[in-house]
Amino acid sequence: MIETYLPLIIMLVFGFGIAVVFMLLSEWLGARRFTPGKVSTYESGMPPRGTARERFSVKFYMIAVSFIVFDVEVVFMYPWAVQLGTLGISAFIAMMFFIAILFAGYFWELRKGGLDWD
């Protein structure tokens, strides 16, 4: 049972090891030349504006809250989808009730303008 996860663990160990080794190698072998373009925040990108330390808008938080609610919905949906064939119509109705309730909240949020950006 647990042996089926052995490839996953080997992949994790290799992935972690390769990342660490490459970081160390580039630190050890790489040349260090600091030109103004090289030390800028986005090399070959746009010049940064303002500071990164300022506080974020609360709109990001609202997006995260709506994400987490539907995240939990998907978590409940997965065992439902696996077992729907044997559970029959009652489980289907229960899940539709669940989705309807969450979508009521979603449409409320939409009508109140909570997801408008400006």
Add this chain to the structure above:
Amino acid sequence: MALYDVIFYLFATIVLVSAGGVVFSRKMMYSAFSLLFTFFGVSGLYVLLSADFIAVTQIMVYVGGILVLIIFGVMLTTKITGVDIKSGTLGAFQMGIAGLASLAIAVFMIIMSMNTQWMQKDPLAETSTTVEAIGGLLFTEYLLAFGVAAILLLVAFIGAALIARRK
């Protein structure tokens, strides 16, 4: 099986070290990222306990959802790299009391678990915590709790929207 033991101790070390990092780190962002490793370590322990669905759920809900909310909370309230200056201002006496109380909790629970006569293990234990069993039970026996969870999520969604928004 030695490999199983090694993996258990590896994940246990990750969880304990990063849990200590969450609580004792002076920078809030370090705490948040330590929490990430705690969640991953606990998820690995779930896989060791052959609860694969719960492990994936842990990653989805805790790492993908709650941790993002917490990091947004950090970014929305304080300077990201700011040191949490007030964390050390609790007096040594109070710190000692808190540490002793927590140590007592841990020792008490460990002694209790060591002294309990646990039931004999079910021989079918290894196949019973999969998605099929969870789905079968969740939509028959726990259907009411499922419906209540829907209401709870709706209330939390609307409540969070009302509290967090300006005005």
Add this chain to the structure above:
Amino acid sequence: MLESIPLEYYLGLSAIIFAIGAVGVMTRKNAIIIFMSIELMLNAVNLTFISISSFFGNTGGPIFVLFVMAVAAAEAAVGLAIVLALFRLKKTVYVDEVNTLKW
């Protein structure tokens, strides 16, 4: 498979995680750090549920953990919203500076 690590080790590990979270709740003053410590304690309890149900072959544990996760998500959304509103009103996230209701 599971015999190599006894159940008591998992229970002891989750007891220690719970105690670390309790230290955080009791000693830290930053509301968000207290929040993270509460999540640690919830994770410890979830680990207990999963280990016991996995050792005894009971499916009730994972279902309870699912509901704990749903409640934790709701709690995180509302709790952090309260912290944000608090920060907007009083410009602080330290719980000892919020003493309007203290008599």
